[in-house]
Amino acid sequence: MRNIKKIFVTINEIGQCIHDAKLIGVPFTGLRYTWHNGQQGDGIILRKLDWVFASLSWFLDPPSTVSEFRPRDVSDHSSIVILFGPRRGKVPSPFKFLNFWADHANFRDIVQAVWDEPIVGNPMFRLTQKLGLVKRKLKALHIRVSSHISNRVRNCIHDLIDGNGTHISDSQGLGRLAVGFFQDLLTTPSQPQITEASRYFSSHIYPDMICPLTAPITDDEIRIALFSIPDDKAPGPDGFTSLFFKRAWDIIGTDFRDAVRHFFATNEMLRCVNATRIALVPKVESTSSMKKFRPISCCNVLYKCISKVIVNRFKVVLPDIIGVSQSAFVKGQRISDNILQTQELMKNYHLGDASSVSLIKSVLDYFAKVSGLVTNAEKSQLFLSGVTDEEQIRPLLERILSQIRLLTSASLTYAGRLQLIKSVLFSIQVYWSSMFLLPVATIRRIESILASFLWKGTSLSPSGAKVAWSSVCYPLTEGGLGIQRIQDWNRAAILKHVWRLLTDRSSTWSSWARLVLLHGRSFWHIRVTSGASWAWRKILLSRVWCRGLIVTCIGDGRDTMLWRDHWFPHGPLCDLLPFRTLTSTGLPWDARVSDIIQDGLWDFPSGSADLQHIWDSITVQPSASHPDHLVWKGHPSRRFFIDSA
Numbered sequence: 001m002r003n004i005k006k007i008f009v010t011i012n013e014i015g016q017c018i019h020d021a022k023l024i025g026v027p028f029t030g031l032r033y034t035w036h037n038g039q040q041g042d043g044i045i046l047r048k049l050d051w052v053f054a055s056l057s058w059f060l061d062p063p064s065t066v067s068e069f070r071p072r073d074v075s076d077h078s079s080i081v082i083l084f085g086p087r088r089g090k091v092p093s094p095f096k097f098l099n100f101w102a103d104h105a106n107f108r109d110i111v112q113a114v115w116d117e118p119i120v121g122n123p124m125f126r127l128t129q130k131l132g133l134v135k136r137k138l139k140a141l142h143i144r145v146s147s148h149i150s151n152r153v154r155n156c157i158h159d160l161i162d163g164n165g166t167h168i169s170d171s172q173g174l175g176r177l178a179v180g181f182f183q184d185l186l187t188t189p190s191q192p193q194i195t196e197a198s199r200y201f202s203s204h205i206y207p208d209m210i211c212p213l214t215a216p217i218t219d220d221e222i223r224i225a226l227f228s229i230p231d232d233k234a235p236g237p238d239g240f241t242s243l244f245f246k247r248a249w250d251i252i253g254t255d256f257r258d259a260v261r262h263f264f265a266t267n268e269m270l271r272c273v274n275a276t277r278i279a280l281v282p283k284v285e286s287t288s289s290m291k292k293f294r295p296i297s298c299c300n301v302l303y304k305c306i307s308k309v310i311v312n313r314f315k316v317v318l319p320d321i322i323g324v325s326q327s328a329f330v331k332g333q334r335i336s337d338n339i340l341q342t343q344e345l346m347k348n349y350h351l352g353d354a355s356s357v358s359l360i361k362s363v364l365d366y367f368a369k370v371s372g373l374v375t376n377a378e379k380s381q382l383f384l385s386g387v388t389d390e391e392q393i394r395p396l397l398e399r400i401l402s403q404i405r406l407l408t409s410a411s412l413t414y415a416g417r418l419q420l421i422k423s424v425l426f427s428i429q430v431y432w433s434s435m436f437l438l439p440v441a442t443i444r445r446i447e448s449i450l451a452s453f454l455w456k457g458t459s460l461s462p463s464g465a466k467v468a469w470s471s472v473c474y475p476l477t478e479g480g481l482g483i484q485r486i487q488d489w490n491r492a493a494i495l496k497h498v499w500r501l502l503t504d505r506s507s508t509w510s511s512w513a514r515l516v517l518l519h520g521r522s523f524w525h526i527r528v529t530s531g532a533s534w535a536w537r538k539i540l541l542s543r544v545w546c547r548g549l550i551v552t553c554i555g556d557g558r559d560t561m562l563w564r565d566h567w568f569p570h571g572p573l574c575d576l577l578p579f580r581t582l583t584s585t586g587l588p589w590d591a592r593v594s595d596i597i598q599d600g601l602w603d604f605p606s607g608s609a610d611l612q613h614i615w616d617s618i619t620v621q622p623s624a625s626h627p628d629h630l631v632w633k634g635h636p637s638r639r640f641f642i643d644s645a
Contacts, residue, residue, distance in 0.1 A: 018053060019457075021055070022055065023053035023054065023055060024053065024054060024055075025051055025052070025053055026052040026053065026054050026065055026066065026067045026082075027065075027066050027067070027156070027158060028052065028066065028067040028068065028069055029066060029067075029068050029069070029158065029159060029288055030068045030069035030070055030078070031069040031070070031071065031072075031078050032048060032069075033046035033047055033048050034047070034048055034049055034050040034069050034077055034078040034080075035047045035048075035049040035050070035076055035077050035078075036072055036076050037076065038076055048405075049077065050069065050077060050078060050080060052067040052080060052082065064084070064156060064158060065082065065083070065084055066082075066083050066158040066159070067080055067081070067082055067083070068080070068081045068082075068083055083158075094237075094239060095135050095138075095139065095238075095239035096235055096239045097138065097235060097239055097240045097241050097243075097244050098142070098146060099231060099232065099241060099243045100146075101138060101141065101142070101146070102243055102244065102247040102248075104141065104145065106141065107141075107247070107248075108247075108248065108251070110134065110137045110138065110141065111134055111248045111251050111252065112251055113137075114130055114133045114134045114137060115130060115251050115252060115255070117130070117133070122262055122266075123255065123258035123259045123261070123262040124259040124262045124263065124268075124269070124270050124273065124302075125270065126255060126258075126259075127252075127255045127256060127258075127259040127302070128238075128259075128270060128272055128273065130252075130255065131238060131240065135238075135239065135240075157174060157280070157287075159174075159288075160174060160177055160287075160288060160289060160290060161288045161289055162177055177290060178280075178290060181290040181291075182278075182295070191372065193369060193370055196369070196370050197370045197371060200370075201323070203320060203321040203322070203323065204321065205317060205321060209317045209320070212313070212316060212317075213313050213314070213316075213317065217260065217261055217264050217309060219257055221309050221312065221313075222256070222257050222260050222261075222305065222309060223249075223253075224312070225305045225306075225308035225309045225312060226242065226245055226246070226249075226256070226301070226305045226308075227242075227246060228308060229242035229301065229304055229305070229308070230242065231243040231246070234279070234296075234298045235298065235300075235301070236275070236276065236277055236298050236299045236300035236301065236303065236304075237272070237275045237276070237277045237298075237300060238272070238300050238301075240300070240301055241301070242301050242304075244301075245301055256302070256305075259302060260302070260305060260306055260309065263306055264306075264309075269303075269306075272300075273300055273302050273303055274303065275300070276297050276298065276299050276303075277297075277298040278295050278296065278297055278298070279295070279296040279298060280293040280294070280295060280296075281293065281294045281295075281296055282294075283402075284402050284405075291378065315331075318330070324506070324508050325338070325508055332506070333506075333507075334500075334507075336434060336435055336497070336509075337507055337508050337509035337510075338508075338509070339435055340435075340497070340509045340513075340535050340536075341508065341509045341512055343533045343534065343535045343536075344512075344513075344516075344517070344533050344535075344536065346360075347531075347532075347533040347534075357382075393432070393438065393439065393442045396428070396429060396432050396442070396446075397442070397445060397446065397449075399428050400425055400428050400429070400446060400449055401449065403424065403425060403428060404425070404449070404453055404458055404460070405458060412457065414454070414455075417453060417454050417457065418454060418481060418483075420453075421450050421453065421454060421483060422482070422483060425450060425453070426450075426483070426484065426486075429446060429486060430489075430493075433486065433489055433490040433493050434493040434496070435493075435535070436534075436535070436538070437490060437491075437494055437538040437541070437542070438486070438487075438490050440487070443486045443487050443490070446486055447469055447485075447486060448462070448469075450469075450483075451465055451469045451472070452465075454472070470485075473485045488645075489642070491542065491545055491645070492642040492643075492645035493642055494538065494539065494542045495542060495545060495546050495640070495645050496640065496641075496642060497539055498523075498539060498542060498543070498546060498550070499550065499630075499632070499640040501513055501514070501523065501539070502523060502550065502630050503629075503630050513536075517536060520590065521590075522561045522564035522565055522572075523543075524543060524547065524564060524565060524566065524572060525564045525572075525574070526540065528540045528541065546645075547566070548566065548571065548633070549632060549633045549634050550566065550630055550631075550632060550633075550640070551566045551567065551569075551630065551631060551633060552565055552566060552567040552628050552629070552630055552631075553567075553620075553628065553629050553630070553631055554567055554593055554620065554622050554623075554628055555622065555623045555624075555625075555626035555627045555628045555629065556594055556597070556622065556623070556624050556625075556626065556627060556628065557592055557593030557594035557595075557596075557597050557622055557628060558592055558593075558594045558627070558628065559592075559627060559628045560592060560593045560594075560628045561590065561591070561592060561593075562587065562591040562592055562593050562595060562596065563582050563589065563591065565593075567593060567628075568614065568618070569617075573614065576614070577608075577610055577611060577614075581607065581608050581610060581611055582607075582611070584607050584608060584611075585605040585606070585607045585611070586605065587605060593622075593628070597622045597624070599624075600622060600623075600624035601621070601622070602615075602618065602621070602622065632644065
């Protein structure tokens with residue numbers, strides 16, 4: 001134990017030394033794990049133990065530097081080769097509008113002076129030319145007032161491996177590889193069969209819908225579209241953020257509106273406006289393939305504004321033409337509906353043979369043929385029966401650990417790591433938590449990783465926590481750091497499905513579950529059967545967390561079960577009185593509350609003294625003109641949302 005403690009102390013001291021010296025990891029290629037224990041099979045252990053660091057000043061004026069970890073030979077550690085490329089000349093930095101320039105005393109004078117200059121051409125040409133002149137003036141302002149903060153470390157792709165396994169390191173070769181990759185990626189392998197696809201779409205845009213879509217663009221539409229773009233969104237190739245246009249709107253607004261209208265009048269857009277800057281964000285550390293980068297498109301503000309005007313127009317008619325089965329990327333609908341329903345439809349396929357898999361494959365192929373959307377095999381996985389909860393959740397743990405490895409924690413304070421936990425690492429599990437009830441062991445493992453990152457950075461040392469994780473997760477008002485407990489968030493997200501099942505009539509999954517799974521029975525008393533799908537079983541097990549918190553307010557009583565549902569203040573009547581007492585009324589076990597309402601008033605059946613006591617305690621009156629509705633007692637708004645659970 002003493003030796004183990006010494007090892008942890010040494011690791012912590014190294015991490016603190018790296019932090020104090022402000023060292024940054026040198027990009028690397030080759031092997032990801034640099035140490036091997038020399039064994040094979042189940043006994044194999046691989047670790048990333050070797051790194052190369054450099055100071056900040058090295059990256060500000062470098063020859064291009066990359067470390068290569070080569071295959072192990074005589075040692076159990078990989079050999080390291082430091083590769084120095086040719087010292088690059090001074091490359092002009094692309095223009096980027098810094099938002100604090102808008103607060104400078106000369107900002108508006110600079111814009112006004114440029115806008116007063118006459119420029120001949122169509123409205124879009126005039127706008128882009130004036131923006132170019134403003135750019136020159138702002139560069140001069142930058143040299144005078146803010147050039148001292150412009151030095152920054154710029155990430156660089158040093159080399160990649162093409163489809164033939166060839167290493168490419170020269171800039172022109174990397175450019176050709178990137179262009180070719182995205183051309184192949186974004187080119188449809190086969191044209192969709194429109195005639196075949198039309199069989200599945202019954203909705204159309206009718207003539208009365210066209211008039212609002214083709215009406216002249218108004219000033220308000222353009223302004224609303226522009227001002228809805230966040231101030232700090234990454235700029236496009238022209239370098240201007242939306243804040244520039246907002247702060248100078250009274251000066252440039254007329255020209256901006258004319259440029260937008262010019263596009264809609266002529267269907268023409270200048271190439272400089274239509275240009276897009278693509279930023280490549282690595283999905284994992286030490287990326288060697290274009291497939292491991294996530295492309296982020298950075299468009300010019302004028303282009304974004306035109307797109308938003310079009311989108312806002314289509315929002316009016318989209319609800320009438322999009323089918324209810326399209327649950328993703330539609331306001332008010334959720335992709336979880338399709339996932340939950342797919343689990344129900346596929347729950348017994350593991351009992352079949354190879355023909356079951358063949359049938360699924362044929363359906364996906366037919367979908368690709370009709371839509372032109374081909375299944376990405378590299379992003380798809382096949383899960384067979386017998387997979388444990390730990391194996392199913394393993395990709396989640398790997399994503400969290402991979403994201404931590406991408407972070408340069410050497411230059412992060414506690415506050416910086418705390419913010420990353422709240423905004424980045426916690427959000428990774430949100431999708432999983434909103435769909436599945438995570439195993440307790442998985443939740444503990446995730447929280448252990450987050451705690452280690454908070455206190456020790458990417459070393460993830462299990463020792464040295466200053467405060468217990470349960471205390472860290474207290475709200476800020478109670479002395480904690482405001483990190484949400486994953487188990488609490490997970491349970492609240494599962495309860496969201498319960499709330500939608502009971503209240504949302506427009507949801508395809510909710511409608512299907514009420515028809516097929518509940519089949520007229522009470523959600524609160526239906527049994528968990530062995531044939532239930534994994535998701536449905538977890539939803540039913542979550543009833544214990546919200547029993548008594550979701551209650552029915554009686555309207556006409558038609559949607560509420562008399563004996564089994566939560567409409568009586570003290571709980572379901574079947575939990576308060578014996579079965580014999582309830583059936584003595586002559587009402588069936590599946591009776592509705594509407595069965596004891598006559599002409600909008602209560603018409604209680606006679607029965608035992610205990611039952612009569614319950615009838616006498618009911619003070620609210622039914623409302624025959626309104627349907628029953630559910631309320632959430634956990635919040636004053638009486639509506640459920642995750643933060644209220």
